[in-house]
Amino acid sequence: MFSETLPTPQAIQNLHSFLILGGGSSGDSSAKLLSSLGKKVTLSDRFPEKANHTIYHQVLSDNEPHTVLSGIECIIKSPGVLPDHPILLVAKQKKIPILSEISLARIFFQGTAIGITGTDGKSTTTALAFHLIQKKFPNSKMGGNIGIPFTSFCLEKLDIVVLELSSYQLDDSPNLKLTASAILNLASDHLERHKTMESYAEAKWKIQNLADKKHNCFINPSFFTYTTFTKPKNPNLHCVGENESYYVSLNPDLVHTPSHVYDASRFPLKGKHNLMNLCFAIALAEVVGISPEEIQAQLETFQGLPHRFQSVEIKNLDPKYKSLRFINDSKSTNLHSMLSGISGFQKGDPLLLILGGIPKEEPIEPFIKRWKELECPLYVYGKAKEVWLEDLNKTGIPVSYFDTLDILVLELKMNIEKLLVEESKLSKEKNLTVIFSPAGASFDLYKNFEERGNHFVALLNATFGNVTP
Numbered sequence: 229m230f231s232e233t234l235p236t237p238q239a240i241q242n243l244h245s246f247l248i249l250g251g252g253s254s255g256d257s258s259a260k261l262l263s264s265l266g267k268k269v270t271l272s273d274r275f276p277e278k279a280n281h282t283i284y285h286q287v288l289s290d291n292e293p294h295t296v297l298s299g300i301e302c303i304i305k306s307p308g309v310l311p312d313h314p315i316l317l318v319a320k321q322k323k324i325p326i327l328s329e330i331s332l333a334r335i336f337f338q339g340t341a342i343g344i345t346g347t348d349g350k351s352t353t354t355a356l357a358f359h360l361i362q363k364k365f366p367n368s369k370m371g372g373n374i375g376i377p378f379t380s381f382c383l384e385k386l387d388i389v390v391l392e393l394s395s396y397q398l399d400d401s402p403n404l405k406l407t408a409s410a411i412l413n414l415a416s417d418h419l420e421r422h423k424t425m426e427s428y429a430e431a432k433w434k435i436q437n438l439a440d441k442k443h444n445c446f447i448n449p450s451f452f453t454y455t456t457f458t459k460p461k462n463p464n465l466h467c468v469g470e471n472e473s474y475y476v477s478l479n480p481d482l483v484h485t486p487s488h489v490y491d492a493s494r495f496p497l498k499g500k501h502n503l504m505n506l507c508f509a510i511a512l513a514e515v516v517g518i519s520p521e522e523i524q525a526q527l528e529t530f531q532g533l534p535h536r537f538q539s540v541e542i543k544n545l546d547p548k549y550k551s552l553r554f555i556n557d558s559k560s561t562n563l564h565s566m567l568s569g570i571s572g573f574q575k576g577d578p579l580l581l582i583l584g585g586i587p588k589e590e591p592i593e594p595f596i597k598r599w600k601e602l603e604c605p606l607y608v609y610g611k612a613k614e615v616w617l618e619d620l621n622k623t624g625i626p627v628s629y630f631d632t633l634d635i636l637v638l639e640l641k642m643n644i645e646k647l648l649v650e651e652s653k654l655s656k657e658k659n660l661t662v663i664f665s666p667a668g669a670s671f672d673l674y675k676n677f678e679e680r681g682n683h684f685v686a687l688l689n690a691t692f693g694n695v696t697p
Contacts, residue, residue, distance in 0.1 A: 232402050234335055241265065243301040247272055249315055250306030251279050254329040257377035258304045259283050272296045272315060293318040300324060304332055307396035328400035330393065333378035340388045342512050343435050345398060346412025348565040349505045351533055353412060354392040356509035359530050360523050361388055361516060373397060388516060399431035408515040409435045410508045411447045414454055415564035429454040438462045446474065446511045466511065474511055476503040483507045488520040494528045499572040535559040535681035537569050546694040548648060554688055557665035558681030562588045563595045566667035575601055578660040582636065584609035585668025592619050609636045611672040632673065637687040
């Protein structure tokens with residue numbers, strides 16, 4: 229259905245009337261780009277009344293395909309729009325070309341492009357790779373699924389762009405002609421759209437371009453357990469993991485590549501999963517010419533991302549809570565991501581875990597097994613309490629259920645007060661860690677994971693901060 233090859237900039241310039249299917253940040257950004265090129269841009273959206281009418285020639289509802297497509301020469305599809313949308317089906321019949329926002333941007337971008345995908349760790353690895361290259365190449369940017377539309381900066385004369393790419397974006401895109409790519413991992417996610425793990429893997433696989441001898445793709449070899457084909461034999465396909473030429477080792481923390489061994493003992497993000505993300509980022513940085521010495525110098529200064537296993541600093545923290553550590557991992561939207569985040573904890577570590585949101589279509593058994601190992605208190609809120617109630621109750625381990633985060637945090641405070649009174653229940657050597665890692669989508673109560681994370685941080689400040697004068 230989608231254009232199988234990228235058109236040339238001139239081919240796009242020869243078209244005059246474009247339809248943006250699905251608004252939002254990527255749709256609006258595409259419209260601004262096309263308008264700057266003198267094109268007539270129409271928006272078709274499920275909620276036309278919410279659109280930014282100032283950037284479109286006209287705004288229409290998406291429920292009348294033939295009317296919407298009148299005079300349209302090309303469609304720019306937003307990633308959230310399903311591939312069987314009636315407008316796309318009619319467009320296919322009319323042989324109207326369809327491009328993704330990422331594809332549109334790639335047509336015009338003239339510099340080096342790196343792409344990163346996977347189920348978990350995409351944003352962290354994208355930010356890491358960008359961090360490692362930006363000192364040598366300060367005229368670079370990162371974007372894509374990380375929240376900055378590629379079309380918003382594709383006309384700039386940049387040295388390198390580092391793009392986080394989702395399965396939705398890749399599924400809608402032809403060969404993006406990347407200099408280097410990475411597929412970090414694959415776990416059950418987005419099956420409401422892709423239906424099968426094989427289809428999900430096929431979307432991710434579109435990131436590579438092994439036909440280009442100058443392209444380097446770095447991949448977790450477990451990816452191929454979900455494909456209908458075996459791992460290709462290609463000198464530009466590099467596996468990252470145990471018993472591979474790119475791997476990590478613990479105690480001490482080291483990252484190994486064929487050309488160098490990096491000391492990660494001072495890398496701020498802990499846990500093997502974070503070292504694996506770092507390994508991918510280093511591999512990509514090496515490809516674009518960053519020296520081992522330059523990479524090593526940058527490892528200690530990475531700050532991490534908001535809402536991704538972020539330590540929460542509470543303003544005016546009441547001194548009696550100084551032994552507590554709060555983690556905001558609101559970006560965790562599936563169980564696999566949450567399990568990666570808590571992988572560094574062991575039985576006996578003082579830990580309290582908060583889950584919630586809308587669960588994805590994935591098995592809960594791996595989490596239950598891990599939870600039993602940790603034996604930590606579990607709080608569940610929102611839609612998740614309905615979906616997981618039966619499975620969690622079968623374990624026989626007490627779970628606390630709440631409708632909202634507000635009520636949950638108040639209960640959390642009361643229970644922590646009890647633990648502080650009964651000091652024997654808190655380790656004197658390790659702080660109690662409260663981890664907010666929802667493992668579900670945010671849309672039951674919030675617009676996005678950022679709003680959810682910000683609300684959690686605000687609740688902590690209001691509840692555990694010392695507000696008395």
